Structure formats: C-alpha cells, structure tokens
Amino acid sequence: MKRAFAILAGAVVLAAGSPAAKAAHRDGRLIWGACSDAELPAPMECASLDVPVNWAAPGGRTVRLDLVRLPATEPARRIGSILGVPGGPGSSGIDDLKRAAPDLRELGRRFDLVGYRPRNHVWSKTMPAICLKPGTALEDPRSRERFAAQAAVMAKAFRDCQRADPTGLFAHLDAVSVARDMEAIRAALGEERLSFMANSYGGVTSIAYARLFPQRIRALYVDGVVNHSAGWNDQVLRVSVAFERNFRAFTGWCAATPACALHGEDPGAVWRALVRAADREPISATSPEFGEGEMTGWQLRQLAFPTDPGPDHANWLTFAESVDKARRGDGSGFGAWVLGNTRVWAMPGVLAMTCGDGRGYAGHAELRTYRRAAEKALPNLGSVRLDGLGCTGWPLKVANPSRPLLPDGLPPLLGAGSVHGDLVVTESFTRMVPGSVSVIYEGHGHALYLMGKKCPIRHATAYLALYQLGTTYRQLERDHRVRPLTISARRPEPGSKIRVVSGSLKKVYSCALDRLSYRVLESGYMTKDVLRYTPACKTGPGTSGSPVLDAASGEIVGINNTSNRDGGRCTLNNPCEMDRDGVITAKKATAYGTQTYWLTTCVAPGNAIDLNRPGCLLPRPGQ
Incomplete structure (x- = not known):
C-alpha cells in the first residue's frame, strides 16, 4: 500500500543488487564493455568512473560509480546521450534504466540511454552498521527544550556514524557533490552538452547541477520532482494539499461504498477521532520486520493514508479496515509502514543522504510556524515532518541550502506529474525557467516514465528530440492527420480576437487582445512587448505553453505564458506590468502571452534560423 509521504519523504534504498561489471576508464573517457551481471543483458554495456x-580535495579518496549504457539503435541519426537522474535519495539509475528501457525504445533510437549508481547509493550499501541504528524514537517536540534535547541526541548519533565511516562519504552526500559527479560523467561521455531525465529526489540534484553547469544542459525532463529552491516546507505543504483532496475523495467514496469498513459512518470524523485518541494514548502495533511498537496520531497523520486508491480501490479498502481495527486498539494494519518509516527516518546513515541539502527545521520557531500552517491547511493529514525532525541534529554545515535558481543559460524544461500529488511541486520547478511547461497526468502515480505511462513518455520523447526532428510536417499530417499551425508574420493588434488552446486541459479560451504591455515582471524575470488578454480568457495552471491563435486566421500569434493568481506584485505566479516611465501595476486574474511573430523575421531559406539575417528581431548570444 503506497502512503502519502512516500513522494517527498523519499523512498530510501537500503538494499542493492550486484553491481555492474567494472570497466576501466582512461584519460577521463569511459571504456565500455560487456556487463558481468546476468540481469544486465546485451545490448547494455558497462563502465565505471572514479570521482x-x-x-574540494580532488587528490584525496575516491568513490567508484558504476554506469550502464544502451547505445542508440540508429547511430547514423544519433543526437547524443541522456543521463537518468535517480530519486530516493539512494536509488539506482541502473535499476531505473532496466525498468524503463522497454518503454523508452523510441527515445533510444537516437540517444544513448545512460544510467548510473550515484554516491548515495554506494553509501546505502556500504555504511557502517551503527549508521543504521536509530538515534532516538522521534516525536513532535512541543517545547523548545524538547526540540533541543531531541536534536542533541540525533547530533550524537550523526557523530558516531561519521566516526565509524572509513570512506569519508558521510560528509559528502549532498546534491552539490552528486551534481559534480554528474558533470564528471558528462565529460567522460565526451558530450559537449547532455540531456537529462530526472525523477523524484533527482530534482534536488538537477537544480544543483543547473546552478553549477547551466551551459552543459541540452534538455531537462523532470518527472514528479522536488523543487529544492523553494524550500522543503513549501514543497511538502504544496503536495500535502493534494493529498488532503485525495483524503476527501476517500471519504466520499467510502460513504457511497458498502464494502468500505467505515460505510454508514462519517469516515473523516472517525479518522480524526482516531488520531486525537492516539495522540493521548498511543496505539500498540506489531510488525514481523520491526517487532512491537506504538503509534501516535502524529505518526498516523503523515504516514497512514494511501493517496492512491489502487486497483478496484484495494488500497482504500485496506486503509478503512486498518482504521476500523486501530480504533479498537489493534494497529497491526499500519504497523509495518508506520513503525518502519519512523525507524528509518531516525537512522543517521539514511538522513546523511539528505540533511546536507537543508532538509531539517532551522529551529523550534520554524517548526512551530510549519506546524500551524500544516494544521490549518490540512485538517486530516497536517503534521510536523518526520524526516525534517531527524535532520535537526545535523552536525555539519548545510552544503546545499535552498535558494533561488537563476534561469540564465538554461533551456526550457519539460515537467510531468500527477494531478493527485506531485504535479504541483513539478510545476513549481518548471515555472522557474521561462518557456517551460508541465504535462498534467490525470491518473495516480509518481515518477511516471518509470511506471511506463505512455502519455508523459510520448511528451518526453518529443521534447528531448526537439532540436533534431526527423519527420517533416508533411509526414506528420499524412501519418497522424494533424495539420501543423502556422506562425503569423504580423505583429498582433490590440482588439483582435484570439483563442488560447490548451491541449492538456482540453479547453479553448476565447477573448480579445487587450493591449501590448511594455514590460511584464515576475519573480526576477522580465518579458518585453507582452500580449495581455481581456478578462474573458481566465487561463491558469496547466495552460502555460499553449498556443495563442488569431481567431480570424487561425495562425499562431503567441504562446500563453502566465497570469496573476493572487493579486500580488511581481512575484512567482503574480506578474506585474511596468510602463515606459517605470510605473508598476498589478491586477489579479490578468493573463499574458509571449509574442511569436519575431521568430519569422529570422527564418532563412530552408527554414533555418539565422540570427544574422537582416531584420532578425531575435537577440544574439551575449545581447
């Protein structure tokens, strides 16, 4: 049964299969060879890289990273390599590639698909036994003194783990270190620029890489990722709001389903009474793996509810049965998951893979602020984060604190996520880079391309191959009965009728062009000569990147960009306007698009883009 916090608390991997056969690397370049692991059959090739x-001390100890490659099946049309960025932290990119390879055949025609086992995966296999011993039984500290006492106990556990570590990895498991490993892999692959597919916690590593090496990113597809730049508290609250909606959906389903163990009652009221009672008197639970233990309401709120109903609502049926048993004093239905997660997130060796990225609460005041926000927004599931509490005793300087990502030099990104969970955090990631969009998946799931979901894989394949199209528009029209739209060569006029066509939402917004705004500012970004719509076009989340069509000609006059959601000024999701005199104004619900006619001014014979063409309005690099 999948539980709510599996997405952001992380699916930490503590077990691993046998490694790939190691091949030597020479002069900084990988030498690929046959894999000795029987589970990695041809055409997979293996190599290794020492980093x-x-x-900061490149002449010191090294760690060996195993890699696998699926060579492009059409080498004459090869574009480059795609490196998988695994989640966890501690997951294996080799396992990801084995799992996803059958569904990535189309992508593998023109790309070498590369997976690797990052340093945190190596650590998960080799950490000393003391690092797997929980530092304490974590609890939600209601006073400053209890917070400090719990942090002190965890700090001792961290120091004991570090002293027992013979590799030095304990202090260097942060995403910045992993990102530098990724750059070493890029160089060893011999690629000037690399494409990436990141999932889950891989978003933390991807942001670290984007900060350090933006010029090395050819394309970046992010699937159910954490936006580290926004901060952990922000991300958990965002995704938990979606989980709260799922809980309300569960109560409605249960009320209408006789097979539900809580049918005929108010399921929400039963749940809230259970967690309140468990906070007063913990519920006994047993697990074959973790033995006997007790569960508080604090633990149940963040760990017990499965956001995915499962096939034929099997997960929700089991959850209702477990709630019914728990209110009668039998917590066995939740025992393995709750006791296991509580134990894992107090293990210093596990926490070391994420505390260096600033996962903990900075102090008791921050914890109280988060608790109030969570309890207000999430009446059924709101609680202080278990994983954040474990990191409060981190004894080292946070190597990779949350901070804004500057989009300079980055290509537009493509994201994908489930509307029932991680879409909201993935969108917060992609919106940092102008021109980026996210695919809305209406089903349940996490790391969708690893689950074989065809829709996001199709979009990812098209995006990653965008710069090297192998099919003509005529062929697209013949094979798929899809007629490509034409970009208008004329600058649109205020008052002209327009349509914003959202494929992801399957909706068309009809209105008029209100005006051409001199400048639009949003969270550090500035766009020039921007289309502003009349109020009839109430675009919102999920419509960014949609074409803006002239209603009369059907030609593209712009790309839908953003809208002011809350009435704020010049912040993320709250753009403002600046006129030629520098006067700033902002109005809630005002929506904007980016003009496209200037693209046509740079098209040379053969449909090639020529930035030096007379009359070209596109800026040249450095301008």
Whole structure:
C-alpha cells in the first residue's frame, strides 16, 4: 500500500543488487564493455568512473560509480546521450534504466540511454552498521527544550556514524557533490552538452547541477520532482494539499461504498477521532520486520493514508479496515509502514543522504510556524515532518541550502506529474525557467516514465528530440492527420480576437487582445512587448505553453505564458506590468502571452534560423 509521504519523504534504498561489471576508464573517457551481471543483458554495456569523495580535495579518496549504457539503435541519426537522474535519495539509475528501457525504445533510437549508481547509493550499501541504528524514537517536540534535547541526541548519533565511516562519504552526500559527479560523467561521455531525465529526489540534484553547469544542459525532463529552491516546507505543504483532496475523495467514496469498513459512518470524523485518541494514548502495533511498537496520531497523520486508491480501490479498502481495527486498539494494519518509516527516518546513515541539502527545521520557531500552517491547511493529514525532525541534529554545515535558481543559460524544461500529488511541486520547478511547461497526468502515480505511462513518455520523447526532428510536417499530417499551425508574420493588434488552446486541459479560451504591455515582471524575470488578454480568457495552471491563435486566421500569434493568481506584485505566479516611465501595476486574474511573430523575421531559406539575417528581431548570444 503506497502512503502519502512516500513522494517527498523519499523512498530510501537500503538494499542493492550486484553491481555492474567494472570497466576501466582512461584519460577521463569511459571504456565500455560487456556487463558481468546476468540481469544486465546485451545490448547494455558497462563502465565505471572514479570521482573524488570530496570535490574540494580532488587528490584525496575516491568513490567508484558504476554506469550502464544502451547505445542508440540508429547511430547514423544519433543526437547524443541522456543521463537518468535517480530519486530516493539512494536509488539506482541502473535499476531505473532496466525498468524503463522497454518503454523508452523510441527515445533510444537516437540517444544513448545512460544510467548510473550515484554516491548515495554506494553509501546505502556500504555504511557502517551503527549508521543504521536509530538515534532516538522521534516525536513532535512541543517545547523548545524538547526540540533541543531531541536534536542533541540525533547530533550524537550523526557523530558516531561519521566516526565509524572509513570512506569519508558521510560528509559528502549532498546534491552539490552528486551534481559534480554528474558533470564528471558528462565529460567522460565526451558530450559537449547532455540531456537529462530526472525523477523524484533527482530534482534536488538537477537544480544543483543547473546552478553549477547551466551551459552543459541540452534538455531537462523532470518527472514528479522536488523543487529544492523553494524550500522543503513549501514543497511538502504544496503536495500535502493534494493529498488532503485525495483524503476527501476517500471519504466520499467510502460513504457511497458498502464494502468500505467505515460505510454508514462519517469516515473523516472517525479518522480524526482516531488520531486525537492516539495522540493521548498511543496505539500498540506489531510488525514481523520491526517487532512491537506504538503509534501516535502524529505518526498516523503523515504516514497512514494511501493517496492512491489502487486497483478496484484495494488500497482504500485496506486503509478503512486498518482504521476500523486501530480504533479498537489493534494497529497491526499500519504497523509495518508506520513503525518502519519512523525507524528509518531516525537512522543517521539514511538522513546523511539528505540533511546536507537543508532538509531539517532551522529551529523550534520554524517548526512551530510549519506546524500551524500544516494544521490549518490540512485538517486530516497536517503534521510536523518526520524526516525534517531527524535532520535537526545535523552536525555539519548545510552544503546545499535552498535558494533561488537563476534561469540564465538554461533551456526550457519539460515537467510531468500527477494531478493527485506531485504535479504541483513539478510545476513549481518548471515555472522557474521561462518557456517551460508541465504535462498534467490525470491518473495516480509518481515518477511516471518509470511506471511506463505512455502519455508523459510520448511528451518526453518529443521534447528531448526537439532540436533534431526527423519527420517533416508533411509526414506528420499524412501519418497522424494533424495539420501543423502556422506562425503569423504580423505583429498582433490590440482588439483582435484570439483563442488560447490548451491541449492538456482540453479547453479553448476565447477573448480579445487587450493591449501590448511594455514590460511584464515576475519573480526576477522580465518579458518585453507582452500580449495581455481581456478578462474573458481566465487561463491558469496547466495552460502555460499553449498556443495563442488569431481567431480570424487561425495562425499562431503567441504562446500563453502566465497570469496573476493572487493579486500580488511581481512575484512567482503574480506578474506585474511596468510602463515606459517605470510605473508598476498589478491586477489579479490578468493573463499574458509571449509574442511569436519575431521568430519569422529570422527564418532563412530552408527554414533555418539565422540570427544574422537582416531584420532578425531575435537577440544574439551575449545581447
């Protein structure tokens, strides 16, 4: 049964299969060879790369990273390599590639698909036994003194783990260190620029890489990722709001389903009474793996509810049965998951893979602020984060604190996520980079391309191959009965009728062009000569990147960009306008698009883009 916090608390991997056969690397370049692991059959090839444990001391100890490659099946049309960025932290990119390869055949025609086992996966296999011993039984500290006492106990557990570590990895498991490993892999692959497919916690690593090496990113597809730049509290609250909606959906389903163990009652009221009672008197639970233990309402709120109903609502049926048993004093239905997660997130060796990225609460005041926000927004599931509490005793300087990502030099990104969970955090990631869009998946799931979901895989394949199209528009029209739209060569006029066509939402917004705004500012970004719509076009989340069509000609005059959601000024999701005199104004629900006619001014014979063409309005690099 999948539980709510599996997405952001992380599916930490503590077990691993046998490694790939190691091939030597020479002069910084990988030498690929046959894999000795029987589970990695041809055409997979294997190699390895030694990187510094501490990138600030490159002449010191090293850690060996195993890699696998699926060579492009059409080498004459090869575009480059795609590196998988696994989640966890501690997951294996080799396992990801084995799992996803059958569904990525189309992508594999023109790309080498590369997976690797990052340093945190190596650590998960080799950490000393003391690092797997929980530092304490974590609890939600209601006073400053209890917070400090719990942090002190965890700090001792961290120091004991670090002293027992013979590799030096304990202090260098942060995403910045992993990102530098990724750059070493890029160089060893011999690629000037690399494409990436990141999932889940891989978003933290991707942001670290984008900060350090933006010029090395050819394309970046992010699937159910964490937007580290926004901060952990922000991300957990965002996704938990979606989980709260799922809980309300569960109560409605249960009320209408006789097979539900809570049918005929108010399921929400039963649940809230259960967690309140468990906070007063913990519920006994047993697990074959974790033995006997007790569960509080604090633990149940964040760990017990499965956001995915499962096939034929099997997960929700089991959840209702477990709630019914728990209110009678039998917590066995939740025992394995709750006791296991509580134990894992107190293990210093597990937490070391994420505390260096600033996962903990900065102090008791921050914890109280988060608790109030969570309890207000999430009446059924709101609680202080278990994983954040474990990191409060982190004894080292946070190597990779949350901070804004500057989009300079980055290509537009493509994201994908489930509307029932991680879409909201993925969208917060992609919206940092102008021109980026996210695919809305209406089903349940996490890391969708690893689950074989055809829709996001199709979009990812098209995006990653965007710069090297192998099919003509005529062929697209013949094979798929889809007629490509034409970009208008004329600058649109205020008052002209327009339509914003959202494929993801399957909706058309009809209105008029209100005006051409001199400048639009949003969270550090500035766009020039921007289309502003009349109020009839109430675009919102999920419509960014949609074409804006002239209603009369059907030609593209712009790309839908953003709208002011809350009435704020110049912040993310709250753009403002600046006129030629520098006067700033902002109005809630005002929507904007980016003009496209200037693209046509740079098209040379053969449909090639020529930035030096007379009259070209596109800026040249450096301008």
